[in-house]
Amino acid sequence: MKTLSTEILVIGGGAAGLSAAAEAAAAGAKVLVAESDLHLGGQLVKQTHKFFGSKDEYAGTRGFKIADILLSEIDSCKENVEIHTNTTITGFYSEDGTFTAMRGEEKYFHIKAKKTIVATGAQERLIPFPNNDLPGVYGAGAVQTLMNVYGVVPGKRVLMVGAGNIGLIVSYQLMQAGVEVAAVVEAAPRVGGYWVHAAKIRRMGVPILLRHSIRKAVGDQVITGAYITALNDRFEPEGEETYVDCDVICIAVGLSPTTEILSQAGCKMMYVPQLCGLVARRDRTMKTSNPDFFTAGDASGIEEASAAMVEGRIAGLSAAADLGYPTEHGKLDEYWGRLQALRSGEAGARICQGLECVLVNRWEDVSDD
Amino acid sequence: MDEKSNPGVDRGTMDLIEEHPILDFPRGEKVSFFFDGREMEGYEGEPIAVALHANGIRVYRETAEMHRPRGFFCAIGKCSSCFMVVDGVPNVRTCITPLKPGMKVETQHGKGCVPEAEE
Amino acid sequence: MTDALDLFNSGVLTGEREGAVLPDRKLWESKKGGVVIIECPQRIPCNPCHTSCPTGAIRPFADINDTPKVDHSLCTGCTLCVASCPGLACFVIDLTFSEDKALFKLPYEMLPLPEKGQHVQCLNRTGECIAEGTVENVTQPKKDRTYVIHISAPKGIVSEFRTIRVVK
Numbered sequence: 001m002k003t004l005s006t007e008i009l010v011i012g013g014g015a016a017g018l019s020a021a022a023e024a025a026a027a028g029a030k031v032l033v034a035e036s037d038l039h040l041g042g043q044l045v046k047q048t049h050k051f052f053g054s055k056d057e058y059a060g061t062r063g064f065k066i067a068d069i070l071l072s073e074i075d076s077c078k079e080n081v082e083i084h085t086n087t088t089i090t091g092f093y094s095e096d097g098t099f100t101a102m103r104g105e106e107k108y109f110h111i112k113a114k115k116t117i118v119a120t121g122a123q124e125r126l127i128p129f130p131n132n133d134l135p136g137v138y139g140a141g142a143v144q145t146l147m148n149v150y151g152v153v154p155g156k157r158v159l160m161v162g163a164g165n166i167g168l169i170v171s172y173q174l175m176q177a178g179v180e181v182a183a184v185v186e187a188a189p190r191v192g193g194y195w196v197h198a199a200k201i202r203r204m205g206v207p208i209l210l211r212h213s214i215r216k217a218v219g220d221q222v223i224t225g226a227y228i229t230a231l232n233d234r235f236e237p238e239g240e241e242t243y244v245d246c247d248v249i250c251i252a253v254g255l256s257p258t259t260e261i262l263s264q265a266g267c268k269m270m271y272v273p274q275l276c277g278l279v280a281r282r283d284r285t286m287k288t289s290n291p292d293f294f295t296a297g298d299a300s301g302i303e304e305a306s307a308a309m310v311e312g313r314i315a316g317l318s319a320a321a322d323l324g325y326p327t328e329h330g331k332l333d334e335y336w337g338r339l340q341a342l343r344s345g346e347a348g349a350r351i352c353q354g355l356e357c358v359l360v361n362r363w364e365d366v367s368d369d
Numbered sequence: 370m371d372e373k374s375n376p377g378v379d380r381g382t383m384d385l386i387e388e389h390p391i392l393d394f395p396r397g398e399k400v401s402f403f404f405d406g407r408e409m410e411g412y413e414g415e416p417i418a419v420a421l422h423a424n425g426i427r428v429y430r431e432t433a434e435m436h437r438p439r440g441f442f443c444a445i446g447k448c449s450s451c452f453m454v455v456d457g458v459p460n461v462r463t464c465i466t467p468l469k470p471g472m473k474v475e476t477q478h479g480k481g482c483v484p485e486a487e488e
Numbered sequence: 489m490t491d492a493l494d495l496f497n498s499g500v501l502t503g504e505r506e507g508a509v510l511p512d513r514k515l516w517e518s519k520k521g522g523v524v525i526i527e528c529p530q531r532i533p534c535n536p537c538h539t540s541c542p543t544g545a546i547r548p549f550a551d552i553n554d555t556p557k558v559d560h561s562l563c564t565g566c567t568l569c570v571a572s573c574p575g576l577a578c579f580v581i582d583l584t585f586s587e588d589k590a591l592f593k594l595p596y597e598m599l600p601l602p603e604k605g606q607h608v609q610c611l612n613r614t615g616e617c618i619a620e621g622t623v624e625n626v627t628q629p630k631k632d633r634t635y636v637i638h639i640s641a642p643k644g645i646v647s648e649f650r651t652i653r654v655v656k
Binding site: 062133145 | 383384385386389390391392394396412414415416419422423427428429437438439440441442443444445446447448458461462464465466467
Binding site for chain 3: 048049050051052053054055059060062163168175176178186189190191194195196197198199200201202203204205206208209210306341342343344345346347348
């Protein structure tokens with residue numbers, strides 16, 4: 001079987017992975033990016049809205065344009081970067097430090113790397129309700145892929161479940177694609193995403209029903225409707241169920257970090273609710289307890305893409321530095337300054353709490369249990 | 370699958386976003402492929418699952434035990450909902466497998482049969 | 489919980505808040521070109537309204553999470569912030585347009601794009617049609633497909649009218 005060798009393997013070509021690759025390649029390291037999708041850009045390419053943050057995180061630029069910017073940055077040091085799309089890293093074997101990779105469905109090969117940056121992103125959560133397995137119940141990311149990447153109409157009338165940033169943004173994007181949004185249901189007593197995202201769809205007439213959830217999906221072979229209901233303070237259904245006519249139920253109830261490779265590499269993991277799941281412990285350089293593995297982006301905790309890009313840069317910088325490539329003095333502190341700024345708002349407080357649990361100052365002080 | 374579950378079968382049009390306020394959609398070459406023997410059109414290089422969705426196809430497979438319909442779900446090759454038989458090979462992740470001209474895509478029933486290896 | 493708080497928590501502005509402060513009425517009535525009305529009441533990491541402002545009317549942010557503060561006397565109603573704000577939370581309202589009508593300059597990223605002279609529905613913060621307006625101009629200040637639609641509409645709806653619906 002063919003074995004590819006590289007200095008730095010970046011798993012995932014999304015916001016964090018591309019930033020990591022750009023940073024490491026600029027420092028002079030040889031980088032191989034493995035992306036399971038057919039093209040690079042991850043969630044960035046699906047975003048039609050302008051990004052928040054500051055100029056350093058491309059504020060005011062639409063997400064899909066930011067992906068282009070990162071790609072051209074990588075292109076400027078392309079002699080150092082090898083890109084493999086449609087390539088899934090299926091496992092890591094610590095006995096001999098080999099990754100198994102699969103291009104398409106049937107072409108297998110091995111990869112060996114001196115350092116690895118795990119920027120595998122996240123996967124969508126699902127909530128239990130009758131018929132949640134019927135076609136027409138789609139993850140929010142999948143709906144975005146259909147309409148914003150490939151220009152395919154996802155449905156005629158959508159019920160959105162969840163008013164976090166993704167639920168709110170995708171509702172707006174559905175309207176941009178000419179699709180009607182019947183309602184957004186949110187179990188919490190307030191929207192979880194940015195208030196301004198909610199205001200954008202409210203003024204276009206989309207109801208956001210707080211303390212509401214979906215009770216069941218209706219349909220024989222495919223979704224034809226849904227029943228929703230109000231919730232009481234203990235999140236129990238209360239009162240009558242209301243029927244909503246819809247052919248798509250879009251699930252935007254949160255994400256879980258994708259971390260299998262980190263576990264396989266023996267990295268110390270920790271379940272951190274504020275970061276939305278199991279994540280690797282890491283130090284300020286985004287290095288895990290396995291000194292050859294770094295983590296960045298949603299794989300290290302669910303957060304905004306702006307933060308994922310900065311984390312990616314930290315991981316890329318640190319991995320290159322560990323290989324002996326000269327890096328600009330003070331850059332790590334500069335990146336941390338940016339992260340701190342991004343995290344000092346309302347939404348960032350929760351992230352900071354989570355990081356307090358998972359961030360390691362000195363690995364010597366971390367016990368083995 | 371009948372007309373009710375797969376509303377697009379045989380209707381010959383695609384559910385495409387023709388005009389978008391922000392995005393342009395550079396599409397590959399229009400090619401034909403087969404879904405359960407019916408000829409359909411899609412764009413070369415887009416995921417098979419996307420091409421099917423544009424043709425109104427919602428049910429991609431049927432589960433082994435409960436015979437429940439399954440379709441598009443995660444679109445990142447992780448959930449197994451969109452497994453289909455493609456050119457005789459079962460369990461193909463159609464959401465991240467690019468469409469090629471003449472492909473034979475079939476609804477997968479149960480686990481599918483792995484084709485015997487050719488000598 | 490009160491209805492007003494529920495409304496606010498679902499994304500509908502209720503009353504004046506930090507980050508959503510109206511200009512002094514007298515100043516507002518005298519400003520040709522209008523002044524910016526910002527409705528951004530939550531601390532989030534974002535500052536393009538300030539960085540896009542050519543006159544310094546939208547004050548510098550000490551912390552990027554601060555809600556925007558505006559010196560309305562410096563605002564010329566140029567709409568660069570309207571076109572730059574990722575949250576579509578900036579609106580320019582010109583009270584000098586005519587005796588009974590104000591000119592609203594609102595961000596728009598939908599289809600169909602209205603044309604000059606066209607009548608459009610004026611929607612409030614919950615999407616109800618509260619009046620009919622006339623499109624006076626359609627601009628694209630940043631040439632990035634965020635349009636700013638200039639609509640003349642009754643002065644009585646200045647505190648309500650925040651987006652349009654274009655009916656073909």
